[in-house]
Amino acid sequence: MSQSSQFSLLSQRRFGPFFWTQFFGAFNDNLFKTALMVILAYDALSWTTLDASTITNLIPGLFILPYVVFSATAGQLADKFEKAGLARFVKWMELVIMAIAAAGWMTHTLWLLVAAVVGMGIHSTLFGPVKYAYLPQQLKPEELVGGNGLIEMGTFVGILLGEILGAVLIVHKPFGVELVAGATIAVSIFGLIASYRVPRTPAPEPDLKVSLNFVAESFRNLNFSRKNRPVFLAMLGNSWFWFYGALILAQFPVYSKDFLHGDHSVFVLLLTVFSVGIGTGSLLCERLSGHKIEIGLVPFGSIGLSLFGIDLYFASNAYANTQIVDALAFVSQAGVPRILIDIVMIGVFGGFFIVPLFALIQTRCDPKHISRTIAGMNILNALFMVAAAGLAIVLLGQGFTIPQLFLITAILNALVAAYIFSLVPEFLMRFLAWILIQTVHRVKVVDGERIPAEGAAVLVCNHVSYVDAIVIVAASPRPIRFVMDHKIFKMPLMGWLFRTAKAIPIASAKDDPFLMERAFVDIAQALHEGDLVCIFPEGKLTRTGQISEFKGGIAKIVARSKVPVIPLALRGLWGHLLSHRNGHLFERAFKAGLRSRLSLAVGLPVAPEDATPELLQQKVQDLRGKWK
The missing domain is CATH 1.20.1250.20 (MFS general substrate transporter like domains)
Structure with a gap:
């Protein structure tokens, strides 16, 4: 309007x-x-x-x-x-x-x-x-x-x-x-x-x-x-x-x-x-x-x-x-x-x-x-x-x-x-997201109305930087429960932020099998309560700018909770100060300049029975295109 x-x-x-x-x-x-x-x-x-x-x-x-x-x-x-x-x-x-x-x-x-x-x-x-x-x-x-x-x-x-x-x-x-x-x-x-x-x-x-x-x-x-x-x-x-x-x-x-x-x-x-x-x-x-x-x-x-x-x-x-x-x-x-x-x-x-x-x-x-x-x-x-x-x-x-x-x-x-x-940490999360897109970045959301205003769904997205979640929050009409690597919760500021936002910590089976299983139980409970849950199926930040292989956890989630899966693609964050792009920290901080352009593209929902890791990775790849 x-x-x-x-x-x-x-x-x-x-x-x-x-x-x-x-x-x-x-x-x-x-x-x-x-x-x-x-x-x-x-x-x-x-x-x-x-x-x-x-x-x-x-x-x-x-x-x-x-x-x-x-x-x-x-x-x-x-x-x-x-x-x-x-x-x-x-x-x-x-x-x-x-x-x-x-x-x-x-x-x-x-x-x-x-x-x-x-x-x-x-x-x-x-x-x-x-x-x-x-x-x-x-x-x-x-x-x-x-x-x-x-x-x-x-x-x-x-x-x-x-x-x-x-x-x-x-x-x-x-x-x-x-x-x-x-x-x-x-x-x-x-x-x-x-x-x-x-x-x-x-x-x-x-x-x-x-x-x-x-x-x-x-x-x-x-x-x-x-x-x-x-x-x-x-x-x-x-x-x-x-x-x-x-x-x-x-x-x-x-x-x-x-x-x-x-x-x-x-x-x-x-x-x-x-x-x-x-x-x-x-x-x-x-x-x-x-x-x-x-x-x-x-x-x-x-x-x-x-x-x-x-x-x-x-x-x-x-x-x-x-x-x-x-x-x-x-x-x-x-x-x-x-x-x-x-x-x-x-x-x-x-x-x-x-x-x-x-x-x-x-x-x-x-x-x-x-x-x-x-x-x-x-x-x-x-x-x-x-x-x-x-x-x-x-x-x-x-x-x-x-x-x-x-x-x-x-x-x-x-x-x-x-x-x-x-x-209500949602106020703080939305404030940080709003500050980010009003002062540091110009974020364009493509087809944002595809994120459902009510009802349970899983969001899957490529993982580029430590601010990915905040950009996604800014585009969403409602709160999101993020599934985050448990190591992030040990970081002083980011850990407090995601804990207060009710993010769900997860670990690999090798690191902590109990925590991994508990994460899947928490995800199922959140979806049962009608929440939005967002996961980054690559399991880690990209170190090349390319989308890594999607892990099988998404299949386990939709097998337990029959909810639609919505692919998302972040574009323009590769090279961000909080990404893993090579180069000096000072150089990355100013490489994109103030008010750098970002985009979040939202795809059509995928039915749970069709939501294989391979299909979802391809859809995220198509949404992202060549713009990293």
Whole structure:
């Protein structure tokens, strides 16, 4: 899918109306919340006796509290009922809530506004499972990354514009509250109109019985998701991002006012650069991922979140201005470009982090349970965001500064990311593969769609270098169990990498007959569980560049497990730094030059009864051709 086709989804009825329904919802949420937080941050005494820092952390907490209570029910409703009808119901609900909020604005009644905050939290809770379950039903698998990127971009652009308009309208004298009340009702109507263009999307499980016991259903959802380890850890990663983002964003009103000494326009500027960063990162995901679901971007995103979060602490402490300034005067202050770059890059890397996680959850969970899986994720999101609000209130109450809060969050992010990636090594493997093909090599995959997206199969490939497995991982739509020479597991870095990736060690009958037999048992078990298994039938790296004789192990594998065999051929790796080509190490390192061309050709599946070593060797040879 080309970059232009990503945006062409906006012109199609299966995506465009839903995009605008989501956009106006995010826009209105944040127009209303931002107007309320700005008026309470800059004119708190007219509305409440609570401390400004407390109230700006409390309002986001109240908004996401309904996610804890109602997410389980929302997930059941989204699986049971047709999604376009649910979207229209939620939009009518939004219109009613904004009418209640308008009464609060006009009568200067804070409790009505707080009730509307909770109401919009319920509105968003009901729409969340619909939003992410709708996309896999309407988009093709190759469109999911682009579609999720557009939804995330639209969400954060909506957030940005809502926050800007809310911050601008509320301080407009003398009709600020009237303008906010009218604008929120008008935006609700726009969203309602868009929802009536959303095409009918059938319920995946219309016979589902909805349980009103939200506590039991919440635990049931989470327990079901835990059975799928990669999906559950992706849910945790997603929730951690919302912890990080909620903690950072909630500080912006007070950070801009009390630390940066800016007026409300400085607050708007910070929101603008952050939201532009998120939108940019979300849209870049499709290009950087090669138009497929590339979870290797997730570790890349987490690295950026920590690095730029840490630098934001140092950049903030270097800020010396003590005079009240507007946005124009603020950007001319010493050190401000660094602060703004840090904030925008936190947004960009946040986009890299979140979009692939959404796509992974959508494609790897049970299709009949997708809305309830999203609901379970929303429960976790809510708990993490409540924890973020609580942590911020406690730390600020203990005398920590907001920049110190940024530093603590960035360090926590590094620790959490390291923990998650140690539990799911696929993230790390995909990251290394992505780095390899983005920085060192240009890899062209020929007929990559022949690698099955589901079901057991054996991949056989020529063996040229120590990075062969990483190149193959980069081309595969799913994890692969590699069968590797046991000696590789003794290498410090490579051994750890392949052990964490659940590679299967094998030895020759001469070296270790027990290990050889155990390897065949492990291979059969992996295939029985529906995994992809890749072997290099030559048994060793080539020392001549030519394909050596395929050993008989492949015949033993397919005799035990009747699965298709898919031939692969690596081209262009002979002469790589980690190959056995003759020549000085330094000479090999630079022989191909930066961004050298590689290719991985994928052949047609071979039936297990036909998969002899001789036939497979010939097919790999034909795929490779003369290009070593």
